[in-house]
Amino acid sequence: MSQSVKVPIGQKAAFGAGHLINNLIPGILGVFVVILKSADGFGMDTVLAGLIVGIPRLFDAITDPVMGYVSDNTSSSYGRRRPYIFIGAILSGLIFAILWQVHGDNTEMYNFWYLLIFSILLIFGNTIFSTPLIALGYEMTSDYRERTRLMSFANTIGQVAWMLVPFLYVLIPDDSLFDTQPEGVRTVALIAGVVIIILGILPAIFCRGIDASKMEGREDITLKSVFGSMGKIFKGIKKVLNNKPFAKLCLATFLVFNGFQIVAEFGVFIINFYMFDGDWGASKWWIALFPAVTAAYTAFIAIPIINWMANKYGKRKAFIYATLISIVGYILKWWGFDPENYYMVFLPIPLMAFGMGCLFTLMMSMTADVCDLDEFENGMPRKEGTFGAIYWWMIKVGQGLALVFSGVILKLLGYDPTATTQTAEALTGMRITDIVLPVITALCAIWVMRNYSLNESRAKEIKEELVKRRGEL
Template identity: 60%
Template sequence: MKKEVTPLPDRVPIGQKLSFGAGHLVLNLLPGSLGIFMFFLLTAFGMDPFLAGLLGGLPRIFDAITDPIMGFISDNTNSRFGRRRPYIFVGAILSGILFAVLWQLDPDNSQNYNFWYFLILSMVFLIGNTMFATPLIGLGYEMTSDYNERTRLMAFSQILGQIAWMIVPWFWVIIASPDMLPITAEETARIAQLGLGTEEAAKMTLQSLQANGVRKLSVIVGLICIVLGLLPAIFCRGIDSARMENRKKITLKTLFSNIKDLGEGIKQVSKSKPFVKLCGATFLVFNGFQLVASFSFFIIVFYMFNGDYAAAGNWPAWFSTITAVVTAFLVIPIISWMSDRWGKRTAFVVSTFISIIGYILKWWGFDPDNPWLIFMPIPFMAFGLGGLFTLMMSMTADVCDLDELENGMPRKEGTFGAIYWWMVKLGQALALVLGGLVLKLVGFNQDAITQTADTMTNLRIADILIPSITAGIAIVVMWKYSLNEERAKEIKTELVKRRGKL
């Protein structure tokens, strides 16, 4: 069935798509880098796995609290630069600087000192990141009012966002490479003066090399995020907020009334049945995947190569990079096509089911006798996250229209985006904590050179079952999702009659 052509005024110019996509590259690069660097809390800075899990999870709970506040502020901001762009501009700068500062740890410090340093700085960093991320998500919801153009915009942004995942896996290689980010001669001499045995000296040298790599690479990542993060603030355009009614004043004098208004807005958002389904499905798919995200690395190193990092070489990096390439250039275009032909709900159900097949294939793909088989599940697995955010963000934009129809002005893209990512981050916090707990339960020993056969079998089972089960439940949640293209167009027509075209 041929779809209608998107009217020219509803199309997003390619320059704005590129700028919005650059912002999404930052949105992926920061958590991707954080996920890689968190591993080195264990090996480079000697952090206990459970404490490392807490450091990954607790700040996200704090972050989840600040998101709705930032969403409310950006929804009700009145400036000549728009509702979102000033915060994106400042947030991009703060995010880059604070990310670099966060990782200036020293392995010679006590575990207690590093724990509190990282915990406190994580919360400060996440405030800056919230200033960037929440308005950026809200801006994307309002860049077009066309049902299908929304999916194309989100698909484009997700493709550029996947570039981060093509780069990030190689951080493993860069951090541990003595040629790329070498330690200083003074540090080498200091280790030599300790009079350690060969094995102990080698271990300490590796630890110093990894710590040095994390510190230097975090600065590079921070600078990249500042440059790319400023682009959507400069070039992207949302709806004309000058004609938007009923916005709240945001001052110190109105603080208590603002809190009441925020609560009312959250209450209205939470009553949207289509939106609740989107949040529930996202919580399940993304965080089921996130809980086991690091397990593939451990399985490749400790199961396929028996703990030999040198033999494992670049296989973990290639696994993640190929996944990102397939997601960006194969899967996301297919999902966009499916959405255009079959509708967003059907596209989500089909893509999520295909991802479950991929998770199951990992049992045969991680073969010590044939490492090339690790690429076999990728084209199937990639449909999971590839379809998730492309479709869910587009569907959330449709829900914003429904909310305006039911609850009036002001439009609440920021609040919807904040609550949506609140669910993501709350689940991510839980996943990071539970990920460390699962490693403990299966018997993973971070200090051991090799792991037991039972440990690796249990880890492989968890790596498959957890995301498969959560994805299956998500399909059930979305099975009767009702906000389809026909209904979305009816809503858009009614809104234009009511308040004109923004």
């Protein structure tokens, strides 16, 4: 049951392709939700649009832990994870394409229920894909530092999605390409579905995890056993959450990621309505460039620096330093969104990028360390699937809640989805919230991680003891 130390570059690239899909799906969803709320798109009420992405996340509370349990206990000639990744990629691509085949001239409630039902189905398909994928990454290497390098590489590839997706704000409103924005949404969804399938199956084909053929303590997986083991599944969740280092990772991630997610679409509206007075034609390139340049900077500058920081100072300190840097970047957004000088929009990016750049690079690497700690304390079977399921359930449910709260906050601030301009009071409220909220949640995350205890020396001690227990050389 030995693990490799160095992960071959081809496997890193395939794993990164899976991460690209994990970013592509929510990235495109974010664009489509903005179009749902815009007067030129579907003009849907902001609260209804938020519910479409928020309610399905509640199903993750059940599907993610169950998928983690199933994946952990699966025995097949193709491994514990890869068959599900293959099937889940195909399902995710097909359902995503069908989900967005909606028309602007439908009634608001028809579109709401159609999108809600297929969004719930997408959750099931994506769970089958993403939960085993994340677990596979945790077990691709046993080396403390190689885990960070693997996650850095995968997140760099994953950032490509965020470099490309923002340009949908340019392409979909282009009347030389599409007669209407809803038509653009339908076409892009079909193309995205094909991309999701092609790239999503790559980790299933090329990546390798632990050889689990001799792993002890696993249960037989049947439909009856899964339903009969619900009690065990949630007892396992309780045991995992009692792992203090892991609980800290989940809470810190929840705070940073969802503080960012609640206000993620605010930047679109601030650029368009504050900097360009509601002229989508003039603002579209800046709306696209701001997140695209942020993603490029994150991938090629911030993540390599974070990787270096983790090796020099340790993962905990690297997280704290990077998050503090990002807070300064968030504050600079007040001066960055300047209607008199559009190029100032790039001012906060070099510092702000460290927030998202450090989050998944370091937290996923640290979660792999936690899986070793769990085996050390609780024995076999290893529970990468359960840890990955709970970690990403926290993210996805938080993201759903964030999108719901985003719509509610926009409405409370006075945003009108049917108007071509917004009031000065609404825009000022959006600008303040866009800065204050992620700063507060980032500071709370730093407080949570201030005494995180699973450092490199402790991780190496645990690994050495596990090697002895398994009888490995």
